[in-house]
Amino acid sequence: MQRFDFVVIGGGIFGCYAALHLAGKGAKVALVEKEKRLFQKASLVNQARLHSGYHYPRSIATAALSDEHKERFTAEHRQFVNFSFDKYYAIDRFGSFTDPQQFERFCAYLDIRCERVPEHNFFNFNRLEALYRTEEFSFDPVLLREFYREKVETTPGISVFRDTIVHAAAASGKDWTLELQSPSAPPPPQTIKPSPPQPSTSKPPSSSTLPTPLPMP
Numbered sequence: 001m002q003r004f005d006f007v008v009i010g011g012g013i014f015g016c017y018a019a020l021h022l023a024g025k026g027a028k029v030a031l032v033e034k035e036k037r038l039f040q041k042a043s044l045v046n047q048a049r050l051h052s053g054y055h056y057p058r059s060i061a062t063a064a065l066s067d068e069h070k071e072r073f074t075a076e077h078r079q080f081v082n083f084s085f086d087k088y089y090a091i092d093r094f095g096s097f098t099d100p101q102q103f104e105r106f107c108a109y110l111d112i113r114c115e116r117v118p119e120h121n122f123f124n125f126n127r128l129e130a131l132y133r134t135e136e137f138s139f140d141p142v143l144l145r146e147f148y149r150e151k152v153e154t155t156p157g158i159s160v161f162r163d164t165i166v167h168a169a170a171a172s173g174k175d176w177t178l179e180l181q182s183p184s185a186p187p188p189p190q191t192i193k194p195s196p197p198q199p200s201t202s203k204p205p206s207s208s209t210l211p212t213p214l215p216m217p
């Protein structure tokens with residue numbers, strides 16, 4: 001049996017980050033990922049937006065936290081961030097839960113850039129209530145994936161278990177014992193015993209239940 005100080009389940013950005021953080025403090029870490037490669041799920045397939053808060057006009061707390069933590073993410077991942085494009089937020093004329101006044105008040109409260117754009121070739125203003133130029137950048141999830149894969153592989157103290165899921169976990173005092181399984185391993189052979197044909201117990205339908213014959217032409 002192998003022993004570790006910590007087991008991190010899931011090799012997306014959070015799992016990789018946690019494993020690196022713990023290993024950086026001298027811990028022996030197991031990183032368990034059910035896919036054959038790290039960074040295959042939400043950390044790769046997302047909208048690549050380095051949130052500055054705009055996406056959460058109905059949750060000031062979430063928006064403020066996004067804006068606050070953006071600085072730290074940017075500082076640690078600057079080489080994967082694209083700072084050179086304009087980002088627009090549009091408010092739909094039909095069915096939006098936010099109207100322009102609310103959005104502008106919200107941006108002013110958070111102190112994030114929000115300039116109203118009266119027209120733009122890319123947008124259909126028959127559908128839009130308002131359009132805003134904002135300041136929100138984008139990260140490259142593929143570069144992030146390469147960075148974290150390499151870093152996790154080469155950092156001493158981290159053992160990566162790919163193609164592995166935690167099948168069961170049991171605690172005993174402060175210790176945990178985990179049972180691991182490979183999702184892609186072939187299923188264990190099954191014993192199939194053919195049963196002999198049984199005599200039929202169903203009775204033939206009585207004449208009253210027989211379908212009425214169609215009249216002959």
Ligand SMILES: Cc1cc2nc3c(=O)[nH]c(=O)nc-3n(C[C@H](O)[C@H](O)[C@H](O)COP(=O)(O)OP(=O)(O)OC[C@H]3O[C@@H](n4cnc5c(N)ncnc54)[C@H](O)[C@@H]3O)c2cc1C
Nearest residue numbers: 010011012013014033034041042043046047048049165166
């Ligand atoms: C459609 C979409 C768009 C998004 N857009 C953005 C965006 O623009 N900007 C932004 O900042 N955030 C965005 N997010 C959120 C962001 O992608 C997630 O917050 C982030 O990727 C979560 O990282 P994670 O490591 O927790 O998850 P994941 O990357 O999903 O990693 C979890 C890992 O756990 C593994 N796993 C699951 N169960 C087990 C198990 N039992 N055993 C072993 N391994 C297991 C999975 O295979 C997976 O690799 C978006 C999310 C979605 C879904």
